[in-house]
Structure formats: C-alpha cells, structure tokens
Amino acid sequence: MTVIVVMGVSGSGKTTIGTALAEALGVEYAEADTFHPKANIDKMTAGTPLTDEDRAPWLEAIAGWIREHQATGGVVTSSALKRRYRDVLRSGGDVWFAHLQGDRAQLAERMKTRTGHFMPVSLLDSQLADLEPLEPGEAGAVFDNTGGTPEEITEAALTAFREHA
Secondary structure (H helix, E strand, O other): OOEEEEEOOOOOOHHHHHHHHHHHHOOEEEOHHHHOOHHHHHHHHOOOOOOHHHHHHHHHHHHHHHHHOOOOOEEEEOOOOOHHHHHHHHOOOOEEEEEEEOOHHHHHHHHHHOOOOOOOHHHHHHHHHHOOOOOOOOOEEEEEOOOOOHHHHHHHHHHHHHHHO
C-alpha cells in the first residue's frame, strides 16, 4: 500500500494534517521529529540549520518506517525539503507526498505560537531556501495551507490521494 508523506517546512501544519489523514484512513501515523537523533534536535534547538549529512540518518530511519508499512499503509511527516531527500524516502517503498505550503508570515506566526517544539523561527528561512517543490514524476500534490481549515485541507488531500490510488 502507499504511504503518505506529509511534507513542508516547519509550521506548515504537517502534524495536524498528518494526524487527520491517518485517522481518516485508519492507518498508523508517525511524527518525523521522533526519528531525529538527539544531536539533530540539540543543533536545531540552538538555531543551527541541519546539513545534508545531519539529515541522512533521519531520512534513512523514515524510509525504514515506510518500508515497514508497505503492507498496511501509513502516514508519516517529513520536511522532505529536497528532491534527493524525497528519493531517500521513496527508497522505502511506494509513497505519495502531500506538500503543505503557505506564506512566510503565516508560517512564522504558527511557529511563534506553538508550544513544546524545539524548532526556532530563526530556522524558517533556511528551510524555505532549501525547499524544492515536487517535480513532474513525483507522486503527490500541493496544498495551500493559508486559506481553509485543517478539515478542508485534509479532505482535499484525501480526495487527491484517492484519485492517485
């Protein structure tokens, strides 16, 4: 079965939409942040952007989760900022990307108001600079998270995913 990867920069709503998608589909949900080694969390907490080298074990761990859920399907979040990162995730099996995007001001505001998360707003610009949109041939769709409720975005993602399947 296809695993949905909910992607986007920090503050884009990955956790909210990912949780809702998993619930609607009756599949397991995994939060990408739980796959980070402590060194990555410490680095981001200190306001230092991750390098490709830092992200490699994290991406491999998520790809392993995807591999383990090919029989049942699932939903996992990941910033999946670059095409080569998404290639690593695809190495785990059949995936479909739900890319959540919004404007910088709204993303920053969301990051400022959330509690209990290690990612500082100061890293948003580095993520936006690294972000490579889905390319032709990459299974998935883009969803604007600036206009619409989480329920509406979830429904749009479900419709697009079911049309893909």
